[in-house]
Amino acid sequence: MRKISRNLVAVAISTALVLPGVSGIATAQSSFGSSSFDTSSTSNSGSKSVKLKRALEKAITDDGHILSPAAEKRAQALLKRALNHELPFVYNFYQSTEFNPLTRITVLRFTPAEVDQALENLGNGVPLDFGGLSNISVPFGLAIGKDSDFYYVAVAEILG
Secondary structure, X not given: OHHHHHHHHHHHHHHHHHOOOOOOOOOOEEOOOOOOEEOHHHHOOOXXXXXXXXXXXXXXXXXXXXXOHHHHHHHHHHHHHHHOOOOXXXXXXXXXXXXXXXXXXXXXXXXXXXXXXXHHHHHOOOOOOOOOHHHOOXXXXXXXXXXXXXXXXXXXXXXX
């Protein structure tokens, strides 16, 4: 179990490497309050949100992982919490574990410029490095949305 956990952390770190702006650790940032947000942006096939979701899903499924409707539902609920400013972000990163079933949840927060750079990287074939996780097929789900300042990438990985 320790090896799986270590490899799953590598997934989050590698995602942060492809999606710039998530590195470094110093002080915690929390966002509270309300703001307008858009989870319906995934209905517009030309939006950055849709392009990012498609690119990440392709990269992750190409690495042998399985897109799961159950994990997608959990990612969507997590995205809603992020957009409602209910999650404490540390350097635009949030991660936790949920139980029943065992699920690792991660949210990354990006500026529009960082999303542009990530799309360019993924479009140029910059691979996601899953740190050996490719030997383990993990069901996952993605949800992407945006508010007035950030894009949010919510990932749920069902581990058991």
